[in-house]
Amino acid sequence: MVNSILLKKMETNFSHILQNPSAKIYSSETKEIIEIEDRPLVMCPLCARLFFTDLEEDTIHLSNEHTPPHKLGGDINSITCRTCNNMLGGKVDSELIRQVKLAAVLSGESPDLNYKTRLERETLCATIGETGESIWLNLSRQQDTWYMLYPEKEQTWGGKFFEGFMKGDKFQLKFTFSSHAIGVSLLKIAYLTAFAHFGYGFLFNRNINVNLMMMYQFSHPEEKVFSLKHWIDDNIPDEYLGVNILVNPIELRAFVVVVDLVMGKHKQRHAVVLPGFRKNWRKTFNELTCGVEFSMFKCPDIDFLQSTYAAADMWDEMFDGDSDVNK
Numbered sequence: 001m002v003n004s005i006l007l008k009k010m011e012t013n014f015s016h017i018l019q020n021p022s023a024k025i026y027s028s029e030t031k032e033i034i035e036i037e038d039r040p041l042v043m044c045p046l047c048a049r050l051f052f053t054d055l056e057e058d059t060i061h062l063s064n065e066h067t068p069p070h071k072l073g074g075d076i077n078s079i080t081c082r083t084c085n086n087m088l089g090g091k092v093d094s095e096l097i098r099q100v101k102l103a104a105v106l107s108g109e110s111p112d113l114n115y116k117t118r119l120e121r122e123t124l125c126a127t128i129g130e131t132g133e134s135i136w137l138n139l140s141r142q143q144d145t146w147y148m149l150y151p152e153k154e155q156t157w158g159g160k161f162f163e164g165f166m167k168g169d170k171f172q173l174k175f176t177f178s179s180h181a182i183g184v185s186l187l188k189i190a191y192l193t194a195f196a197h198f199g200y201g202f203l204f205n206r207n208i209n210v211n212l213m214m215m216y217q218f219s220h221p222e223e224k225v226f227s228l229k230h231w232i233d234d235n236i237p238d239e240y241l242g243v244n245i246l247v248n249p250i251e252l253r254a255f256v257v258v259v260d261l262v263m264g265k266h267k268q269r270h271a272v273v274l275p276g277f278r279k280n281w282r283k284t285f286n287e288l289t290c291g292v293e294f295s296m297f298k299c300p301d302i303d304f305l306q307s308t309y310a311a312a313d314m315w316d317e318m319f320d321g322d323s324d325v326n327k
């Protein structure tokens with residue numbers, strides 16, 4: 001059963017959006033405008049499919065979406081369709097969870113005792129360095145001999161891998177992650193956090209083309225639609241957790257969603273850039289991830305239920321009609 005309060009909220013907001021005279025919904029198949037009956041309705045924010053909420057054969061396809069994923073400490077803050085939830089959970093979120101878990105195990109902060117005791121028993125030291133598509137894990141016992149191992153396939157902590165090593169051995173394992181899948185998962189987390197903050201108005205606004213690109217990316221997670229790195233792992237203060245607008249440098253204005261991924265005592269904080277109402281969001285991705293100094297403004301909580309352009313209105317109010325998407 002989906003969260004009924006959340007479902008009602010999405011219904012109310014969506015019906016308000018549809019009352020807007022400029023609201024048009026096109027069929028993804030025929031590309032023609034669909035006439036919507038006056039019935040309670042929600043749209044999956046990830047794939048834009050519509051579901052009548054008074055029809056059991058429709059609501060059965062809806063699911064509670066945890067943002068971030070449940071295993072990373074997330075709460076339910078939106079409702080998405082089951083297809084998106086399962087497909088993205090299996091293809092991209094699982095990769096992010098795997099990466100956080102490895103970091104949690106290595107830091108000794110994993111709640112998974114099986115991993116932890118293995119490491120404790122082996123008394124291994126470990127460091128991680130990131131290089132492109134892979135994360136290198138350097139494990140060492142003491143000084144002595146070096147063994148360099150580059151397994152053909154991904155290695156996990158299970159099995160008998162450690163058998164046969166002598167006391168004092170040092171060795172290196174390579175764990176391979178898909179940084180693209182991790183990027184899509186982080187983008188989804190940021191996008192759904194912004195959706196929970198601004199409602200459907202975040203999807204349907206002057207920047208709809210880039211939001212459609214994001215929806216396309218979520219429906220086709222293997223394709224590299226958003227292939228640039230769009231998140232930073234800096235130490236961002238607690239006060240910025242949630243949705244922010246990057247205010248300086250002016251030319252890099254964009255939304256920045258700050259999230260914590262939590263596993264046991266382990267916590268990773270990421271600041272994920274979402275395109276704002278400017279065309280140059282690729283430049284923002286590039287420059288921010290190259291370490292440009294920036295400052296942010298935390299978006300206040302708003303009541304978006306009766307608002308069509310909540311995100312755009314806040315943006316223009318702050319920047320005096322600054323958005324250049326339609327210019």
Ligand SMILES: [Zn+2]
Binds near residue numbers: 046083085
């Ligand atoms: Zn969906």
